[in-house]
Amino acid sequence: MLIKNGKVYTMTGKIYDNGCISIENGRIKALGENIEPLEGEEIIDAKGGWILPGIIDAHSHIGAIEANMGFEGSDINEMTDPITPQLRALDAVNPMDEAFQKAIKGGITSVMTGPGSANVMGGQFVAMKTYGKCIDQMVIKAPAAVKVAFGENPKRVYNGKGKMPSTRMATAALLRQTLLEAKNYKEKKERALEKGEFFEANLKMESLIPVMEKQIPLKAHAHRADDILTAIRIAKEFDLWMTLDHCTEGHLIAEHIKASGFNAIVGPTMSFNSKIELTNKSFTTPAELIKAGVKVAIMTDHPVIEQQYLPVCAGLAVKEGLSLEDGLKAITINAAEIANIADRVGSLEVGKDADIAIFDGNPMEVFTKTLYTIIDGNIVYDITNQ
Incomplete structure (x- = not known):
């Protein structure tokens, strides 16, 4: 799975304004600004939303x-x-x-x-x-x-x-x-x-x-x-x-x-x-x-x-x-x-569990919606399927 096109808050002090996260076998494989998708890889477009650790x-x-x-x-x-x-x-x-x-x-x-x-x-x-x-x-x-x-x-x-x-x-x-x-x-x-x-x-x-x-x-x-x-x-x-x-x-x-x-x-x-x-x-x-x-x-x-x-x-x-x-x-x-x-x-780092929450804005604001919740690399909530 590849998550792209979102503001990635790693909680390690690093923020990617237009970041990507690559996931493999339930763990975070890579983070960065430009990660090319693999052939046949599932793509999640965060559409400019906030990407945080779960x-x-x-x-x-x-x-x-x-x-x-x-x-x-x-x-x-x-x-x-x-x-x-x-x-x-x-x-x-x-x-x-x-x-x-x-x-x-x-x-x-x-x-x-x-x-x-x-x-x-x-x-x-x-x-x-x-x-x-x-x-x-x-x-x-x-x-x-x-x-x-x-x-x-x-x-x-x-x-x-x-x-x-x-x-x-x-x-x-x-x-x-x-x-x-x-x-x-x-x-x-x-x-x-x-x-x-x-x-x-x-x-x-x-x-x-x-x-x-x-x-x-x-x-x-x-x-x-x-x-x-x-x-x-x-x-x-x-x-x-x-x-x-x-x-x-x-x-x-x-x-x-x-x-x-x-x-x-x-x-x-x-x-x-x-x-x-x-x-x-x-x-x-x-x-x-x-x-x-x-x-x-x-x-x-x-x-x-x-x-x-x-x-x-x-x-x-x-x-x-x-x-x-x-x-x-x-x-x-x-x-x-x-x-x-x-x-x-607790943070987005290579090797950690791929537990990720994607929001359409700041999750601490009451109008913000959860777009995706991912646990161990699996999508367990997708707003488009509700």
Whole structure:
């Protein structure tokens, strides 16, 4: 396949005003201004549109809470135990959720999706493509992170059940206790294996070994400034990798977030201030964090904001001070790097997956239409066939 006659935003700093992209075997083969088509090659004429890497959401619950399904399609929160790191989004996400088709129409090609924030530890996120029928074939990285939550949600859920945690102190204590158990478990397992002794595996603890080894991050739900700082404090205590998700009041403590070295996934901002934690919610947060030197992605938290409106969320942040370039980065390369999948997606580079979205203009503007969505070199949406 050859895509031609469009403005190519590679997200590597290079823009081709009238560019071409050559695709072979599901990957990007070449980029440039003038690439001659091969005999019999499929040609896509972008007609002067914008050609970008497929859009990426670094924090979603698509497929785990399905459209039009109610309780039957809600597999987002196991609200029976505050510590459930062993739960896998891989076992909850339904690729048949109609939200995936809407996402594809919006140019969304990859998502990180997984458990909600009812539990102190909610389970494992998965990074996946948005097109397919079998999730095992859609996976980019699994597990991609382990979800942890601070603030209102876990204390509200378990206070209603009359059990711990009903305070922020208890949330932090439960998390510390579990991480300490995981640290001890890992050391005991290593000693047993060295001695060739039998070791009885524990699924909860096994799920945390990649976290303890900094192979994957804790994905921390934290809106309020004090909760963000508690998340950072605990991650530093145990020398863990963490992403700061929601980060609603991040602009109030931007210098501390920068000092932590952790990245922020901001949102969902295009939503109602439904609880106290959201009092200071603002589309200025991404710009303030980036100004402080923090890497930022923007998220929908689907279904809080529907998945296909991710570019619009980035556009509203641009309206409030984010640069055009940083707005696009927040839903492409930054999201990929924060999700640790940038070796495959997030920018247009030779050798990467041919996940490409073609728009008739700036995707962050509400009147812009998606012309084509391409995943792994296959056209999965074509406006002319609708």
